[in-house]
Amino acid sequence: xxxxxxxxxxxxxxxxxxxxxxxxxxxxxxxxxxxxxxxxxxxxxxxxxxxxxxxxxxxxxxxxxxxxxxxxxxxxxxxxxxxxxxxxxxxxxxxxxxxxxxxxxxxxxxxxxxxxxxxxxxxxxxxxxxxxxxxxxxxxxxxxxxxxxxxxxxxxxxxxxxxxxxxxxxxxxxxxxxxxxxxxxxxxxxxxxxxxxxxxxxxxxxxxxxxxxxxxxxxxxxxxxxxxxxxxxxxxxxxxxxxxxxxxxxxxxxxxxxxxxxxxxxxxxxxxxxxxxxxxxxxxxxxxxxxxxxxxxxxxxxxxxxxxxxxxxxxxx
Numbered sequence: 557x558x559x560x561x562x563x564x565x566x567x568x569x570x571x572x573x574x575x576x577x578x579x580x581x582x583x584x585x586x587x588x589x590x591x592x593x594x595x596x597x598x599x600x601x602x603x604x605x606x607x608x609x610x611x612x613x614x615x616x617x618x619x620x621x622x623x624x625x626x627x628x629x630x631x632x633x634x635x636x637x638x639x640x641x642x643x644x645x646x647x648x649x650x651x652x653x654x655x656x657x658x659x660x661x662x663x664x665x666x667x668x669x670x671x672x673x674x675x676x677x678x679x680x681x682x683x684x685x686x687x688x689x690x691x692x693x694x695x696x697x698x699x700x701x702x703x704x705x706x707x708x709x710x711x712x713x714x715x716x717x718x719x720x721x722x723x724x725x726x727x728x729x730x731x732x733x734x735x736x737x738x739x740x741x742x743x744x745x746x747x748x749x750x751x752x753x754x755x756x757x758x759x760x761x762x763x764x765x766x767x768x769x770x771x772x773x774x775x776x777x778x779x780x781x782x783x784x785x786x787x788x789x790x791x792x793x794x795x796x797x798x799x800x801x802x803x804x805x806x807x808x809x810x811x812x813x814x815x816x817x818x819x820x821x822x823x824x825x826x827x828x829x830x831x832x833x834x835x836x837x838x839x840x841x842x843x844x845x846x847x848x849x850x851x852x853x854x855x856x857x858x859x860x861x862x863x864x865x866x867x868x869x870x871x872x873x
Contacts, residue, residue: 565590599628638686692721786841
């Protein structure tokens with residue numbers, strides 16, 4: 557499967573730490589996401605057989621296409637993991653060069669690589685050689701490190717030279733974290749500067765946001781991140797708008813059913829205790845903006861059992 561085949565459905569679910577586990581990916585795929593990604597996984601953690609890293613790859617019967625996102629700055633370790641057994645089931649390998657979190661960048665990973673394009677190029681080339689054409693290698697990166705060092709266009713051109721099959725640009729600098737607005741003009745300029753597909757990322761919270769991203773930048777697809785939290789049906793709404801149909805909001809019964817199903821899938825995957833802890837944040841995202849959501853969120857945060865959570869979902873109106 558090549559990059560254009562994978563991007564024929566122009567809606568992607570972004571890799572998000574603590575969010576895009578197997579149950580959530582499953583719901584988003586059912587709602588129309590064309591490609592979903594695992595949470596970002598440490599290449600070094602996989603190399604050391606760290607259970608916290610390897611457990612993020614769970615999903616043996618998951619419907620394709622599914623992408624895995626690795627982070628790391630050591631070409632040797634990247635090559636080791638990409639040529640080994642860990643990634644055999646995946647359809648895309650994405651290299652994270654955009655994560656802005658302190659604990660990631662202080663180790664030289666994520667968006668720290670925006671400051672060291674030579675190292676980033678070595679990592680990409682190592683991954684491309686290691687997968688040996690079996691799957692596309694993509695790179696997700698940011699506008700730059702800070703306002704004074706916006707280098708996304710040059711960085712993207714380097715990624716293409718190094719063998720990347722497609723690029724995803726979150727058009728904020730690392731300095732911005734998640735504040736301000738993503739620079740869509742920068743995505744447009746990147747698209748015009750490379751010959752491989754470009755995916756636009758940043759500020760996709762509605763179907764209209766996705767449509768305007770595609771229209772304003774000419775990008776090949778959009779990647780939805782925070783906008784999908786507690787709202788997996790956003791992918792269905794994007795497709796409705798792209799198909800020229802009216803955007804429909806799911807009724808409360810459908811929303812409740814999705815939330816409960818996510819809980820049940822998590823219980824099957826992790827057991828009740830871990831599932832309840834994980835679902836506290838997901839349920840809070842589901843009910844955001846609903847009447848009485850502040851009280852519901854506080855109750856979800858305190859919930860100690862699956863039955864208690866199910867009862868709270870029934871109170872959601």
